[in-house]
Amino acid sequence: MSWLADFFGDPANWAGPYGIPVRLAEHAGFCALALGLAALVAVPLGLLAGHTGRGVHLVTFTANAARALPTLGLLVLVMLLAGVGTLPVLVPLVALAVPPILVNTCEGVRGVDPDLLDAAYGMGLRGHQVLLRVRTPVALPLILLGLRLAAIQVVATATVAAYVGLGGLGRFIIDGLATRDYPQTLGGATLVVLLALAVQAAFTGVERVAVSKGVSRRVRGG
Amino acid sequence: MIIFEDVTKRYPGGTVAVRDLTLEVPTGEISVFVGPSGCGKTTSLRMINRMIEPTEGRVLLDGRDVREIDPPTLRRGIGYVIQHGGLFPHRRVLDNIATVPYLLGWDRRRARRRARELMERVGLDDELADRYPFQLSGGQQQRVGVARALAADPPVLLMDEPFSAVDPVVRAGLQDELLRLQAELRKTIVFVTHDIDEAIKLGDRVAVLREGGRLAQYATPAELLAAPADDFVRAFLGRDRGIRLLSFLPAAELPLRRDLVVAQGDPAPAGADWVVVVDADRRPLGWRAAGNGRLAGYGAYRADRDSLRAALDAALLSPCGAAIALDEDGRVAGVVTRDALDAALARAAADAHRDAAPAAGRSGEGAG
Amino acid sequence: MRPDEPLIRWDWIGRNRSMILELLVDNIVMGLLPVLFGLLLALPIGLACSRWRVLYQPASGLLNVVYALPSLALFIVLIPVTGLAERATVIIPLTCYALAVLVPAVVDGLRSVPDHVRQAAEAMGFTPLRRLVQVELPIAVPVVLAGMRVATVSGISLVSVGALIGRGGLGGLFVTGWQLRFPTPIIVGVVLVVLLAVTADGLLVLAGRLLTPWARARREAGEAA
Numbered sequence: 073m074s075w076l077a078d079f080f081g082d083p084a085n086w087a088g089p090y091g092i093p094v095r096l097a098e099h100a101g102f103c104a105l106a107l108g109l110a111a112l113v114a115v116p117l118g119l120l121a122g123h124t125g126r127g128v129h130l131v132t133f134t135a136n137a138a139r140a141l142p143t144l145g146l147l148v149l150v151m152l153l154a155g156v157g158t159l160p161v162l163v164p165l166v167a168l169a170v171p172p173i174l175v176n177t178c179e180g181v182r183g184v185d186p187d188l189l190d191a192a193y194g195m196g197l198r199g200h201q202v203l204l205r206v207r208t209p210v211a212l213p214l215i216l217l218g219l220r221l222a223a224i225q226v227v228a229t230a231t232v233a234a235y236v237g238l239g240g241l242g243r244f245i246i247d248g249l250a251t252r253d254y255p256q257t258l259g260g261a262t263l264v265v266l267l268a269l270a271v272q273a274a275f276t277g278v279e280r281v282a283v284s285k286g287v288s289r290r291v292r293g294g
Numbered sequence: 295m296i297i298f299e300d301v302t303k304r305y306p307g308g309t310v311a312v313r314d315l316t317l318e319v320p321t322g323e324i325s326v327f328v329g330p331s332g333c334g335k336t337t338s339l340r341m342i343n344r345m346i347e348p349t350e351g352r353v354l355l356d357g358r359d360v361r362e363i364d365p366p367t368l369r370r371g372i373g374y375v376i377q378h379g380g381l382f383p384h385r386r387v388l389d390n391i392a393t394v395p396y397l398l399g400w401d402r403r404r405a406r407r408r409a410r411e412l413m414e415r416v417g418l419d420d421e422l423a424d425r426y427p428f429q430l431s432g433g434q435q436q437r438v439g440v441a442r443a444l445a446a447d448p449p450v451l452l453m454d455e456p457f458s459a460v461d462p463v464v465r466a467g468l469q470d471e472l473l474r475l476q477a478e479l480r481k482t483i484v485f486v487t488h489d490i491d492e493a494i495k496l497g498d499r500v501a502v503l504r505e506g507g508r509l510a511q512y513a514t515p516a517e518l519l520a521a522p523a524d525d526f527v528r529a530f531l532g533r534d535r536g537i538r539l540l541s542f543l544p545a546a547e548l549p550l551r552r553d554l555v556v557a558q559g560d561p562a563p564a565g566a567d568w569v570v571v572v573d574a575d576r577r578p579l580g581w582r583a584a585g586n587g588r589l590a591g592y593g594a595y596r597a598d599r600d601s602l603r604a605a606l607d608a609a610l611l612s613p614c615g616a617a618i619a620l621d622e623d624g625r626v627a628g629v630v631t632r633d634a635l636d637a638a639l640a641r642a643a644a645d646a647h648r649d650a651a652p653a654a655g656r657s658g659e660g661a662g
Numbered sequence: 663m664r665p666d667e668p669l670i671r672w673d674w675i676g677r678n679r680s681m682i683l684e685l686l687v688d689n690i691v692m693g694l695l696p697v698l699f700g701l702l703l704a705l706p707i708g709l710a711c712s713r714w715r716v717l718y719q720p721a722s723g724l725l726n727v728v729y730a731l732p733s734l735a736l737f738i739v740l741i742p743v744t745g746l747a748e749r750a751t752v753i754i755p756l757t758c759y760a761l762a763v764l765v766p767a768v769v770d771g772l773r774s775v776p777d778h779v780r781q782a783a784e785a786m787g788f789t790p791l792r793r794l795v796q797v798e799l800p801i802a803v804p805v806v807l808a809g810m811r812v813a814t815v816s817g818i819s820l821v822s823v824g825a826l827i828g829r830g831g832l833g834g835l836f837v838t839g840w841q842l843r844f845p846t847p848i849i850v851g852v853v854l855v856v857l858l859a860v861t862a863d864g865l866l867v868l869a870g871r872l873l874t875p876w877a878r879a880r881r882e883a884g885e886a887a
Contacts, residue, residue: 139815140859142822144833145852148840152848191380194345194452195394195442196369209384228732232823236840245738249826254741261738265731272730284384286426 079259090243092263099240099267103226106162110169110222115215118177122211123203131178138171143229151236161238165229169222176218180211212283220275227271231264241267295321296342296450296482301351303337303507311337312507315351319499321449322480324472326497328487330530334507335486339452342484343372355450370394373443373451373481377459379435381427387413387438388423394446405445412441417471433464437471444479451483458487469495490531494518494538502527516542520646536643540603543642545595548605548635550619550628568614576625578618594618597627602642609635664843671846678847682835686854689831692752693818693858699753700760700813701806707761708768709794722766729762733820737827747828756820760813767809771802800874807870814866815859822855832858 079085086092121127146164154160184207192206208215234242244260247253280288296319303312312334319325327335340346341353344365353360360368381390388409389396395405413423416437427435436456443451457465469492476483487493493500494515501512504526511523519539522528528535553563555570562569562584571579571589580589593611595604597619608617615632675682711718736755744750775798783797822833830837835851 136815136863137856139812140819140856140863142819142833142836142852142855144822144825144830145836145848145855148836149845149848149852152840152843152845187376187378187380188382190345191374191376191439192382194343194369194374194376194380196366196371196397198366201397206382210382212384224730228734231732231734232826235826242734245734246826257738257741261735264735265739268730268732268735269727272727284426286383286385286428289426289428 075255075258076262078255085256085259095239095241095243096263096267099227099230099242099264102158102162102165102238102240103223103230103271106165106169106226106230107219107223109162110166110226111173111219113166114170114173114218114222115177118174118215118218119181119203119208121174122178122181123199123207125182128178128182131174135171135175138168141168143168144232144235147229147233147236156237158238161233161236165226165233168229169226172221172225173215173218176214176221177211180214180218181207183214184210209284210287213279213288216275216279216282220272220279223271223275224268227264227268295319295354295356296484297354298338298341299352299354301338301341301348301353303334303341303346304349310507312341312348315507315509317501317509317512319482319484321482323498324476324483324485324496325499325501326485326487326493327501327503328490328493328497328530329503329510330488330505332505333503335488335501335503336454337507338503339454339484339486342450342452343369343374370397370446371448371450373446373448375436375439375443375451375453375456377455379427379439381435381438381442383427386424386426387418387430390427390438391441391445393442398446408445409441412444415444415475416441431464432460433468436460436468440472440475444475444481449482451481453483453485455486455488457492458489465492472496502530536646537603537606539646540606540639540642541601543602545600545602545605545619546597548597548602548619548630548638550597551631551634552628554616554629554631555626568616570618570626570629572626578620578626581613583613592618594620594626596620596622598622602638605630605635606639667844669845670849671844674844674846675850682832682850682854685832685834685851686858688749688829689818689821689833689855689858692749692756692821692824692829692831693814694862696753696756696760696817697764697810697814699757700764701810703757704761704764704768708765708772711765712769712772718769725758725762725765728758733759733823734826737824741827749829751827752821752824752829756817759820760817763809763813763816764806767806768802771805771809772798774805775801803873804870807866807873811863811866814862818859818862819855822851 084091088094118131121131143164146168147161150160150164154163181203188206188210189202192202197205230238230240231242231245234240234246241260241263244256244263248255248257248260298315298317301312301315302310304310311332315334315338327338329335337346341348342355342360344360344363347361355363355368381387382393385393388406391409391412392400392405395408396402400408410420410423413420418434418437418441422430422434427438430438436459439456443453457468460468473496485493485496497515499512500515500518502510502518502523504510510530511518511527513521513523516539518527519531519535519542522531522535554566554568555572556562557572557574558579562582566584568581568583570592571582573579578592578594581592582589590613591611593608595608595617598621605617605619609615609630609632612618615635617630617635619627619630621627707721711721733755736758737751740751740754744754779797779801780793783793788797821831822836824830825833825837832851832855835847835854839845839848839851
C-alpha cells in the first residue's frame with residue numbers, strides 16, 4: 073500500500089505533460105471519441121437490422137467473431153502495418169466497440185412484443201414512425217446495455233493500447249513495467265480501475281434516467 | 295358501411311384462410327364474426343384495415359375499395375382494439391389514448407383534453423391518467439385500448455377478441471360498457487370472438503364462419519337461434535337454443551294480475567291459492583299460500599325491460615309457478631300466472647317456427 | 663517495419679515450432695482453467711442466488727463491477743500477491759470474469775425451468791437434491807452452456823493480454839512481433855487464438871447436443887416443419 077502513497081504522493085506525477093490529469097484526459101478523450109464513432113455506426117445499423125430483420129445473422133456472427141479476436145494482437149498488427157500515429161489506433165478501438173452495440177441494439181429492437189407492433193401499425197403509424205416512436209424506446213434498456221459494454225471494452229483496450237504508443241493511463245502501467253517502477257504501475261492500474269468504475273456508474277445512471285419508467289417498471293406505488 | 299365482395303385469402307403454402315366471403319356490415323351496427331380456430335375471422339377483420347391484403351375480391355369502405363387508400367391514412371380513420379391491448383409501455387395512459395390525435399397533428403392540449411373525456415366515457419378513474427400501462431389491471435388496460443381506438447372519433451371500430459384475455463366477471467362488465475357506449479356513439483363495429491354467447495349478446499348481426507374460411511350464416515342473433523342454417527351452426531350454437539332465444543323476446547306484453555297482490559295483514563281474494571304479500575312501499579315480501587301464514591321465497595323480473603327468459607326464470611323460483619313483475623322503482627306491478635306464461639311461451643314457439651319454416655326442415659333435439 | 667517485409671515468413675514459423683506449441687498449450691490451460699473454476703464456483707453461487715432472491719442483487723452488482731475492470735489492471739494489482747509472469751496472476755482475474763458471466767447464466771438457467779415441472783417432480787417424491795440434479799440442472803444446460811461459450815471464447819482471447827506482464831500464452835507472439843518489428847508472429851498468434859476459440863466453442867456446442875438429447879428432438883421437428 074505504501075506503493076500507492078509513493079505514486080500519488082509524488083507531486084511530480086501530477087504536473088506536466090505526463091502527469092495524471094493529462095493522462096486521464098487523454099484516456100477519457102480517446103475513449104469518448106472511439107465510443108462515439110462506434111455508436112454512430114453501430115446504433116443505426118442495429119436499429120435497421122432489427123427493424124427489417126435483414127442481416128441479423130451477420131450481426132450475430134460479427135459479435136461472436138469479435139469476442140474471439142485478441143485485442144493486443146489486433147493493436148500490434150494494425151500499428152505495425154499502418155505505422156506510427158494516434159489515428160491508426162482508433163481503428164481497432166472502434167472496431168472492437170462496434171459489435172456489443174450492434175448486437176444489443178439489434179436484439180433489443182427485435183425483442184419488442186409483436187402485439188405492440190401490431191397495435192402500432194394498426195393505428196396507422198408508418199414504418200419509420202414505428203421504429204422511432206415505439207421500437208426504440210422499448211428497446212432502450214438493451215441499447216444502453218450495449219453502449220455500456222462497449223464503453224468498458226474501449227476503456228480496457230485503450231489501456232492496452234499504451235503498449236503500442238498511445239497515451240492515456242495505460243502509459244503508467246507500461247512505462248512502470250518497462251522500468252520496473254512498481255509504484256507507477258500500480259498507480260496506473262488503480263487509476264484505470266477508478267475510471268472504469270466511474271464509466272460503469274455513469275452509464276448505469278443514464279440507464280436509470282433515460283429509460284421510460286413504464287418500460288423499466290420502476291415506479292413506486294401503482 | 296363495409297362490404298366484402300367475394301373476398302378470398304390464400305397463403306403461399308396453399309392454406310385458404312378466407313373463401314369467397316361476401317357480406318355487408320351495416321353502418322352504425324355491431325357485426326360479430328364468430329367461429330372456431332382457423333375459420334378466418336381475424337383474417338377477415340384485418341383485411342378491412344389492410345393489415346392483410348385479399349388474394350381475390352375486394353373490401354369496400356363506404357363505397358371505396360380500401361386498396362385505393364394509403365394504409366397508414368386508412369388506419370388513422372379506423373379504431374383498432376386487440377386482445378392484449380397493445381398499449382405503449384413507455385407512455386403514460388393519457389398519452390397512449392392520445393396517440394392517433396398526435397399522429398393527426400392535433401394540438402397537444404386539445405388531444406389530451408379529448409383523452410380525458412374518453413377516459414370518463416369508458417369508465418376509467420381520472421387518477422389513472424398519469425399511470426403507466428403496467429400499473430393497470432387487465433380490465434383497465436382493455437378500457438384504455440378502447441378509449442385509444444375512439445380518440446380520433448373514427449366512424450369504424452375493429453375489435454379482435456378484445457375481452458378474451460380477462461376473467462368472466464370483468465368480461466361481462468366490459469361487454470355491458472361496450473353496449474352502453476354503442477348506444478351513445480352508434481359506430482360501425484366489427485367484432486371478432488370465438489365465444490358464441492358473446493357474439494349473441496353483443497351483435498346486431500352475427501356472421502358464423504367455419505374452418506376453411508367459409509361463411510356458414512349471417513343473421514341477427516334471434517334468427518340464428520331460431521333457424522340455424524346447417525348442422526355446423528346448430529352445433530356451434532350449443533345447447534338450450536330455445537331458452538336462449540327467449541332472451542330476445544320482451545316480457546313487456548305479458549298480462550299482469552293486480553288482484554293477487556295483497557298488503558301484509560289483508561286476506562287473500564276468493565279462489566286464489568297463492569298471493570304475493572307486499573310491504574307499505576309495495577315492495578315484495580314473499581308468496582303466501584291461502585290458509586297458511588308463512589311466507590315463501592319468490593323470483594321477480596322487470597316488466598319494463600326484461601325478456602321472456604327472465605320472466606320464466608322468475609316463475610321457476612316461486613312455489614306456485616307464477617312470476618312477480620316489478621316496475622322501474624322495484625315496486626310490484628302485478629303477477630303473471632302460470633297460464634298466462636304458458637300462453638306466451640306457446641306463442642313464441644309458434645312464431646319461431648313460422649319464421650324458420652322455409653330455411654330449416656328439421657326440429658331441434660328433443661322434439662316433441 | 664521494413665517496407666518490403668512480407669506478411670508471413672514461413673521459415674520463421676518452421677524454426678519456432680516448439681515455442682509456438684508451448685505458447686499454445688499455455689494459452690489453452692490459462693483459457694480453460696478459469697472457465698472450469700468459474701463453473702465450479704458459479705454452480706453453488708447461482709443456486710444460492712436463485713433460491714434466495716435477496717442475494718442476487720448484491721452478487722450480480724459486485725460481479726458487474728468486476729467485469730467492468732480492464733484485465734491488465736487486474737493482472738497488475740495481483741502481481742504483489744501472485745508474482746509477475748505467473749499463471750495464477752492471469753487465471754484469477756479471468757476466473758472472476760467467467761464468474762460474472764456464469765453466475766447469471768446459472769440463475770437464468772434454473773429460472774428457465776417451468777414451475778409446473780418443478781412441482782410435478784416434488785409431487786412425485788423427488789428429494790430436493792435429486793430434483794436439482796435430475797430435473798432442474800439438465801433443463802438449465804442450454805442456458806448455462808451459452809454462458810460457458812461466451813466465457814470460454816472471451817477468456818481464450820483475453821489470456822493474450824497477460825503477455826504484457828510476461829505470461830500471455832499466444833500473446834507472447836504479439837510481443838515478439840512488436841519488439842522485432844515483423845508481422846509473422848502476430849498473424850500466427852491471431853490466427854491460432856481465433857482457431858482455438860472457435861474450436862473450443864464448437865466442442866462446447868457438441869457437448870451441449872450430447873447432454874440434451876431431448877432438445878435434439880425438438881430441433882429436428884423444427885427443421886422438418
